[in-house]
Amino acid sequence: MSATMTNTGAAGHSAPHDHGHHDKTSTVIFGFWIFLMSDLIAFSLMIANYADAEWHGIANGPSPHELFSLGLPTIETMALLISTFTFGLCTLGMKYGASMKRTVGWLVLTLALGAIFLGIELYEFHEFWTEGNTPQVSGFLTAYYSLVGLHGLHVTSGIIWGIILMVQMKHFGMNDLLKSRLVRLGLFWHMLDIVWIALFTKVYLMGVLS
Amino acid sequence: MSHINSDKGMDSGEYKHAMARYVWGFALSVVLTLAGVVIAGGGVFGASLAWSIVGILAIAQLVIQFWAFMHVDLSQDARPDLYLVMFTFVIIILMAAGTVWVLADLASRMGMGAGGMTGM
Amino acid sequence: MSILGSLDLNDVFIVPFLKEPTLSTGIAAGAGGIVVLGALAVALLLTVKGWWKPLWSEWLTSLDHKKIGVMYVVLAAIMLIRGVLEAVVMRAQQVSPAPGFLSVEHHAELFSTHGTIMIFFVAMPFLTGVINVVMPLQIGARDMEFPFMNAVSLWLSVGGAALVMASLVVGHFETGGWTAYPPYTGIKLSPNEGVDYWIWSLALTSVGTTLSGINFAVTIYKQRAPGMDLMKMPIFAWTTLCTAILMIFAMMPLTVASFMLALDRHAGFHFFTASNGGNMMNFANMFWLFGHPEVYILILPAFGVFSHVIPTFSGKKLYGYTSLVWATIAIAVLSFTVWVHHFFTMGQTANLNAIFGIATMTIGVPTGVKVFNWLLTMWRGKLRFSTAMLFSAGFMFTFVIGGITGVMLANPTIDFATHNSLFLVAHFHNMLIPGLLFGMFAAVNYWFPLAFGFRLDETWGRRSFWFWMIGFYLAFMPLYAIGLMGAPRRMAFFTDPAYFPWLVVAMIGALCVLAGLTSQVIQIWVSVKNRESLMVPAGDPWDGRGLEWSLGCPVPEYDFTTVPHITSREPWVDAKAAGKRVMDPTEFVDIHLPKPTGMPILVAGVATVGAFALIFEMWLIAAVCFVAMWVLVLIRSYDTDWEETITAEELREGYEAHKRLVETTPKVSLDDEFTSKNRGLILEEAV
Incomplete structure (x- = not known):
């Protein structure tokens, strides 16, 4: 029951609120939503910078058309898409009282898919890098590495966060505080897939079309 | 997704209903992603038409994922999240599209790079 | 490279002076010395008085919003002193015979730190602090x-400010202004650590x-x-909400x-470089995507302050609440649509400039609405000119002038002639001194009793107002004039004799502002000394209108004994009109307040050390700090016992005690508002 989480909030409200008894969990999650939106601004600015650099910042480096192919990025995209789905199954089961084993199972699968995504991304970076296409070559490559890399850093921190949560679940059992944290990681993870839709489309799909 | 607990179990209709939403979101996302890849890689359409189509597919997928995975919809419960997301997208359009616009306009007057656009 | 990165002996503040003693290096060494000696003096004072422990347990570890707010304001006050002193040094530089007593680099550092400090470490903490308290x-x-x-937010801000202070002692700050445009701030043209301090x-x-x-x-x-x-x-x-969204x-x-x-x-990337496809214009673009909303982050809270001070000291309800709310929302949204007006001259087409020029002028409309709201609130009111009210009236008078020059600058054709001139410098000081500082000064004078239980000294308060007000006009009206005559901003010295008389007046103005600041320091000193006679334990010393005045002064740790049910916009006015002296209690229940914790200051401290390491390219130390910071956060995530309980019984006692106090406090007429007869709350018309 959510009653255990209710009013454990630091500023616990004593009087009934306008919109009924508001509980701390939903407030924390709403705060996290706002943080995600702020993060989204960062990504959108990076994408705008990429759009400009891909247009005017090729300099002596390769153009997106020369650099990208769709094979690996599509596999990568699928891995992340499946992972966002499995995370959904993880939090959905948790809400409806699935066993902890099952919840952790879905989480492990999600993080593993995230790791596959990251692996492919790093492999691609490595390939470009060894061909001499480093971020120091042109404005376009700078924008490419930093945009995709920023997303990759988010995925990395999501994986670390997930591992920490699994350790905490082992210590605490599945209490409401951990459920709230898991839901927030879930939102973070879903948001990363949404950001990846924009990245995949702008960088790779539109890149090979340019 | 502001409720972390339900008093119903995994055999309830509510659970199945919620599950259906995830499955639909996933299936549609897969279809839209693959469609984008085929259109961008297939060369069936001209470049600029293909460009527009993959853009529209991406926006569609964006909306679907917000709905399916992040539970943003028209219900009373999700209203704050919905307004927040809508406001954010207004700001994103102002900032990102504004940036592209301003920089393209500047480039058009400075003979920069590939575009070679003519100024007004 | 050593573990200490690029740090070497020459970075220590006194060394350049010893190597090459000039007035310029002497001033730099002196400033560094003041920081070091000041820190030592504070440490000594705390040790001698035995204040370390209470400071730590009562303040530095507190999670109470009122204390956090006060600490924000203290930070702002310290940084304001530095910012004003820098301004005085720069004014002195420009009236001394060319090339002046400062080296060009030193002058450039001064205007860069002045701007950075005033915006990020005076204005922002000031308004954040007032919001936190009120x-x-x-x-x-x-x-x-x-x-x-x-x-955590507070201590991160303190960490940032500490870095700017550290730049006086170790190394240099940057020289590219508070906006730090590349390519000048790129590694080629600014190879030292200055820009990294800024970043x-x-x-x-x-x-x-x-x-x-x-x-x-x-x-x-x-x-x-x-x-x-x-x-x-x-x-x-409302203005806080809009500021928060921004x-x-x-x-x-x-x-x-x-x-x-x-x-x-540091990584050889090409975002803003002049070669290899970098685009430095995007820096200006993104900087002002932040910078313009930032202007309204600064100004909206002050608008909120005036909307409370003016009705209180006019004895009238605020005129046009609804229009003020909508004007605030309109300003907040429009603020995202005008950023290009900061770089009209960068080279975009005339049509693009025109669009942004029109958008900019549009903002003048809701702002004008507000000015009329305040004017009509004062209209036929019974005005009492307290310090807070003087700052509010001074604001309206002055801000309108700044607004008019703003609308002038919004016109791209005029902007081309005045861009980067002292006219612009005069304009934004004309907005921010009344529109931010006067607002925050009014707020401090008005709400001070809530935090400390006593009023501030009115005599020195009024003196500080007149010094600030006159000082502002003397310091900045001349800059409008010579700006129109063609004087560019950020010049280390001028050689045109026509500017000289104006610069002398501006210098006198700067001294006047310094006198205003000094008066405020004296005001605090005198008030603390006379706090017994300035006590207002019953609360509400100004016949106030908001819920905050229904509480005793200082406000107890738990703020409200019971949270009242609100049925109108001015519940406290209604309660007083019904003859009540305390709000009716609802039900008393146990509440939970956060326990003090040293973790925020620790997290921010580690982050600050890490940032310092980055500035001097000590990559290993930076990495260690980064990991340590997250480990601390992780440790905190294991701490589930973060609250202490205040029982319903304690709250009931608090309520009863406050009620008794209020009932025994003698009635005082409004005429005695600023005398020691005012012990709070019972301000009524003279019988």
Whole structure:
């Protein structure tokens, strides 16, 4: 029951609120939503910078058309898409009282898919890098590495966060505080897939079309 | 997704209903992603038409994922999240599209790079 | 490279002076010396008085929104002193015979730190502090929604400010102005650590500000007293909400742009370089995507303050509440649509400039609405010119002049002639001194009793107002004039004799402002000394109108004994009209308050050391600090016992005690408002 989480909030409200008894969990999650939106601004600015650099910042480096192919990025995209789905199954089961084993199972699968995504991304970076296409070559490559890399850093921190949560679940059992944290990681993870839709489309799909 | 607990179990209709939403979101996302890849890689359409189509597919997928995975919809419960997301997208359009616009306009007057656009 | 990165002996403040003793290096060494000696003196004082422990347990570890707010304001006050002193040095430089007594680089450092400090480490902490103290009290909340995060925000801001102070002692600050445009701030033209000081001090504070924005918005959204729907919310809470939204969305462009600049400088990237496809114009673009909303982050809270001070000291309800709310919202949204007016001359087409020029002029409309609201509030009121009211009246008078020059600058054709001139410098000081500082000074004078239980000395308060007001006009009206004559900003010296008389007047103005600041220091000193006679334990010393005045002064730790039910916009006025001296209690229940914790200061401290390491390229130390910071956060995530309980019984006792106190406090007429007869609350018309 959510009653255990209710009013454990630091500023616990004593009087009934306008919109009924508001509980701390939903407030924390709403705060996290706002943080995600702020993060989204960062990504959108990076994408705008990429759009400009891909247009005017090729300099002596390769153009997106020369650099990208769709094979690996599509596999990568699928891995992340499946992972966002499995995370959904993880939090959905948790809400409806699935066993902890099952919840952790879905989480492990999600993080593993995230790791596959990251692996492919790093492999691609490595390939470009060894061909001499480093971020120091042109404005376009700078924008490419930093945009995709920023997303990759988010995925990395999501994986670390997930591992920490699994350790905490082992210590605490599945209490409401951990459920709230898991839901927030879930939102973070879903948001990363949404950001990846924009990245995949702008960088790779539109890149090979340019 | 502001409720972390339900008093119903995994055999309830509510659970199945919620599950259906995830499955639909996933299936549609897969279809839209693959469609984008085929259109961008297939060369069936001209470049600029293909460009527009993959853009529209991406926006569609964006909306679907917000709905399916992040539970943003028209219900009373999700209203704050919905307004927040809508406001954010207004700001994103102002900032990102504004940036592209301003920089393209500047480039058009400075003979920069590939575009070679003519100024007004 | 050694573990200490690029740090070497020449970076220590006194060394350049010893090697090459000139007035310029002497002043730099002196400034560094003041920082070091000041820190030592404070440490000594704390040790001698035995204040370390109470300071730590009562203040530095506190998660109480009022104490956090006060600490923000203290930070702002310290940095304001430095900022004003820098301004005086620069004014002195420009009236001394060319080339003046400062080296060109030293002068450039001064205007860069002056701008950076005034915006990020005076204005931002000042308004954040006032919001912290007042906003929860106005909406019937017991704290911010996320008190721990609130403290982290504070200490990150302090860390950023500490870095700017450290630049006086170790190494140099940058010389590219507070906007730090590349390519000048790229590694080729600014090879030393100055730009990195700018980047990392801003990184710390802007993360803190974003978190504050989230905190304020969620607090207002979730913690309002029952019955207080949005259109019953006090105006200050409204302006806080709009400011919070701007903080959430507008800090990111700055963070992104400054990280990109860091990558350009240290990783050889090409975001803003002049070669290899970099585009330095995008820096200006992103900087002002942040910078323009930032202007309204600064000004909206002050608008909120005036909307409470003016009705209180006019003895009238605020005129046109609804229009003020909509004007605030309009300003907040429009602020995202005008950023190009900061770089009209960068080279975009005339049509694009025209669009942004028109958008800019549009903002003048809601702002004008507000000025009329305040004027009509004063109309036929019984005005009492307290210090707070004087600052408010001075604001209106002065701000309108700044607004008019702003509309002039919004016209791209005029902007081309005045761009980067002292006319512009005069304009934005004309907006921010009344529109931010006067607002915050009014706020401090008005709400001070809530935090400390006594009023501030009125005599010195009024003196400080007149010095600031006259000083402002003397210092900046001449800059309008010579700006139109063609004087560019950021010049180390001028050789045109026609400017000289104007610069002398401006110098006198700067001294006058310094006298104003000194008066404020004296005001605090005198008030603390005479605090017994200035005590207002019963609360409400000004016949106030908002919920915050229904509490005793100082406000108890738990703020409200019971959270009242709100049925109107001015519940406290209604209660007083019904002859009540305390709000009716609802039900007494146990409440939970956050326990003090040293974790926020520890996290921010480690982050600050890490940032310092980045500035001097000590990559290993920086990495260790980064990991340590997250380990600390992780440790905190294991701590589930973060609250202490205040029982319903204690609250009931608090309520009864306050009620008894209020009932025994003698009645005083409004005429005795500023005398020692005023012990709070019972201000009534003279019989």
